Amino acid sequence: MLRLFPVKRVVQKSFKPTTRFSIRAITTSATMSVPYKQAAHKLTMIPGPIEFSDAVLGAMATPSQAHTSPEFVATFQSVLKNLRKVFKSTDPKAQPYVLAGSGTLGWDIVGANLISPGDKVLVLATGFFSDSFAEALKIYGAEVDVITAPVGDVVPLEEISKKLESTKYTAITITHVDTSTSVVSDVKAVSELVKKVAPETLIVVDGVCSIGVEDLEFDAWGIDYALTASQKAIGVPAGLSISFASERAVAKALDRKESVFFASLKRWTPIMKAYESGSGAYFATPAVQTITALKVSLDEILSESLDERFAKHEQVSTKFKTDLEKFGLKIVPVNHKVAAHGLTAVYFPEGINGPDLLAKLAAKGYTVAGGIHKALVGKYFRVGHMGYSVYAGHVDTLTKALEESLTELKK
Numbered sequence: 001m002l003r004l005f006p007v008k009r010v011v012q013k014s015f016k017p018t019t020r021f022s023i024r025a026i027t028t029s030a031t032m033s034v035p036y037k038q039a040a041h042k043l044t045m046i047p048g049p050i051e052f053s054d055a056v057l058g059a060m061a062t063p064s065q066a067h068t069s070p071e072f073v074a075t076f077q078s079v080l081k082n083l084r085k086v087f088k089s090t091d092p093k094a095q096p097y098v099l100a101g102s103g104t105l106g107w108d109i110v111g112a113n114l115i116s117p118g119d120k121v122l123v124l125a126t127g128f129f130s131d132s133f134a135e136a137l138k139i140y141g142a143e144v145d146v147i148t149a150p151v152g153d154v155v156p157l158e159e160i161s162k163k164l165e166s167t168k169y170t171a172i173t174i175t176h177v178d179t180s181t182s183v184v185s186d187v188k189a190v191s192e193l194v195k196k197v198a199p200e201t202l203i204v205v206d207g208v209c210s211i212g213v214e215d216l217e218f219d220a221w222g223i224d225y226a227l228t229a230s231q232k233a234i235g236v237p238a239g240l241s242i243s244f245a246s247e248r249a250v251a252k253a254l255d256r257k258e259s260v261f262f263a264s265l266k267r268w269t270p271i272m273k274a275y276e277s278g279s280g281a282y283f284a285t286p287a288v289q290t291i292t293a294l295k296v297s298l299d300e301i302l303s304e305s306l307d308e309r310f311a312k313h314e315q316v317s318t319k320f321k322t323d324l325e326k327f328g329l330k331i332v333p334v335n336h337k338v339a340a341h342g343l344t345a346v347y348f349p350e351g352i353n354g355p356d357l358l359a360k361l362a363a364k365g366y367t368v369a370g371g372i373h374k375a376l377v378g379k380y381f382r383v384g385h386m387g388y389s390v391y392a393g394h395v396d397t398l399t400k401a402l403e404e405s406l407t408e409l410k411k
Contacts (some may be wrong), residue, residue: 035058036054036055036057036058036061037054038054038057042362042365042366042367043365043366043367043389043394043398044367044384045366045367045368045383045384045385045389045394045395045398046367046368046369046382046383046384047179047182047209047232047342047343047369047382047384047386048179048208048209048229048231048232048238048384048386049231049237049238050231050232050233050235050384050386050387050388050389051387051388051389051392051394052235052236052237052297052387052388053235053296053297053300053388055296055300056235056236056237056293056296056297056300056388057237057293058296059289059292059293059295059296060237060289060290060292060293061289062288062289062292064288065288065292067280067282067285067286067288068280068281068282069280072280072288072291072292073275073278073279073280074278075291075292075295076098076275076276076286076291076295077275077276077277077278078295078298078299079098079291079294079295079298080096080098080272080275080276081276082295082298082299082302083096083098083242083244083298084096084244085302085306086211086212086298086301086302086306087211087216087218087226087244088216088217088218088219088220088306089218089219089244090219091219091246091247093247093250094218094219094244094245094246094247094250095244095245095250095269095272095273096242096243096244096272096276097109097241097242097243097244097245097265097268097269097272098240098241098242098272098286098291098294099240099241099243099262099263099268099286100239100240100241100284100285100286100287100290101239101240101241102229102231102238102239102241103206103208103227103228103229103232103241104132104136104241105241105263106206106208106227106228106229106241106243107132107133107136107137107206107227108136108140108260108263109225109227109241109243109263109265110136110137110171110173110204110225110227111136111137111139111140111142112140112259112260112263112264113252113253113256113263113264113265113266114170114171114202114204114224114225114249114252114253114256115137115140115141115142115170115171116141116170116256117140117141117142118141118142118143119141119142119143119170119171120142120143120144120145120167120168120169120170121134121137121142121143121144121145121169121170121171121172121173122144122145122146122147122160122163122164122167122169122171122172122173122201123137123144123145123146123147123172123173124147124149124154124155124160124172124173124174124175124185124190125146125147125148125149125155125175126149126153126154126155126175126178126181126183126185127175127178127179127180127181127183127373128178128179128180128181128372128373128374129175129178129179129180129206129208130146130173130175130178130206131146131148133173133175133206134146134173137173140259142170145163145167145169147159147160147163149183150334151181151332151373151375151376152181152183152332152333152334152338153183153333153334153338154183154184154185154186154338155185157189157190157193160172160190160193160194161193161197164193164194164197164198164201165197165198168198168200168201169198169201170201170202171201171202171203171204171224172190172194172198172201172202172203172204173204173205173206174187174190174191174203174204174205174206175205175206176205176206176207176209176210176211176214176216177207177208177209177210177213177214177340177342177343178209179208179209179343179382180345180371180372180373181332181333181345181373182331182332182333182339182340182343182344182345182382183332183333183338183339183340184210184214184338184339184340184341185338187205187216187221187223188217188221190203191203191221191222191223192221194222195222202224202225202248202249202252203221203222203223203224203225204223204224204225204226204227205223205225205226205227206227207226207227207228208227208228208229208232209232209233209340209342209343210228210233210340210342211226211228211232211233211234211242212228212232212233212234212235212301212309212342212386212387213232213233213310213313213340213341213342213386213387214310214340214341214342215306215307215310218244218246222246223244223246224245224246224248224249225243225244225245225246225249226243226244227241227242227243228242228243229241229242230242230290230294232342232386232387233313233342233386233387234294234297234298234301234387235297235300235301235387235388236290236293236294236297237290237293239287239290240287240290240291240294242294245265250265250269253265253266253269254266254269262284267283268283271283310341312390312391313341313342313385313386313390314341316341316385316390316395317339317340317341317342317344317385318336318341319395320344320383320385320395320399321336321339321344323399323403324344324346324402327349327402327403327406328349329346329347329349330346330347331344331345331346331347332345332346332347332371332373332376332380333345341386342384342385342386343382343383343384343385343386344382344383344385345371345380345381345382346380346381346382346383347379347380348379348380348381349406351410352406352409352410353409354370354378354379354380354381356409357381357405357406357409358370358381360405360408360409361398361401361402361405364401364404364405365401366398366401368381368382368383368384368398369381369382369383369384370382383398
């Protein structure tokens with residue numbers, strides 16, 4: 001006998017600020033739409049996961065679809081074609097990939113497909129995540145040289161040039177934005193240097209906290225592999241590792257003897273090609289609902305030009321940083337030129353206990369992130385301002401809450 005139990009209704013507590021969200025319909029097939037409106041809630045203003053639009057969250061509620069169904073094949077096809085636009089690539093021999101996983105999976109893909117044991121790799125380190133990338137590559141047998149920038153700054157081009165001239169490297173890795181320091185590296189300038197001094201070296205870009213915020217011109221700059229994740233500026237809940245490979249990177253991966261199973265581009269390349277051509281294929285089950293949400297997010301991103309999107313993020317970021325300086329706060333990057341536009345790392349002001357400030361902000365309805373750089377433990381915090389929050393006005397209301405919190409703590 002089936003027994004039914006009463007369900008206790010849980011009333012969600014509302015947090016300030018009360019944010020208005022519009023109801024939007026997400027078309028997931030020719031006959032189905034999922035309306036969704038998220039409730040007022042504490043705003044997550046960290047460098048990922050970020051806040052998501054109603055449409056994206058609604059797409060996550062898409063009813064079950066077979067991963068080879070006509071509906072999902074059309075969704076995945078759209079995603080892969082639109083990723084070419086996001087990465088600014090028109091090369092038909094370059095290849096986008098979307099795998100279930102996090103941004104970190106991209107590091108494994110590089111180590112397993114583009115690097116062989118004993119290969120030399122040059123890592124440009126601007127913080128915690130650059131160093132972690134180096135550790136990941138060592139596990140795959142790479143001989144890694146690391147050039148570490150001063151905290152809050154980028155690696156000087158002269159030092160990169162000296163290394164490239166003295167040693168033959170299979171690859172160089174650039175962390176476009178290191179989320180631990182909010183420092184943005186000049187990928188274009190580094191790529192031009194590599195092409196001039198060591199053109200055979202593969203250029204690998206960790207764009208986890210940059211794709212969708214900072215300009216990245218895959219073809220024009222000669223990048224070979226760029227990796228990102230769904231929960232940052234791409235604007236989709238965590239769960240997808242997104243990457244883009246050049247023709248020579250794909251060729252290298254296909255020519256290499258497999259050393260892993262799931263992260264093998266030799267296995268995933270024909271799957272991606274099949275979906276992009278409009279046919280279903282199978283190696284491992286894709287994250288159907290998250291990829292459906294990715295389609296919605298990419299449609300939102302591409303509803304304006306990428307240059308307009310980048311300019312909007314730069315405008316909001318500059319205003320936020322300027323406001324912080326008016327409050328007497330100092331950012332971790334040594335200057336605005338090397339400061340990222342999708343997040344800001346900020347030193348706690350003297351005389352104020354850091355955890356007290358974060359608690360004040362939480363009480364006002366905002367979650368921000370603590371610092372994770374090993375040289376600055378307990379000395380700073382990080383605020384994410386990318387994607388939906390930039391357009392919804394969240395950064396301005398957070399700025400006001402931060403000003404109020406500082407005033408209250410100084411009394």
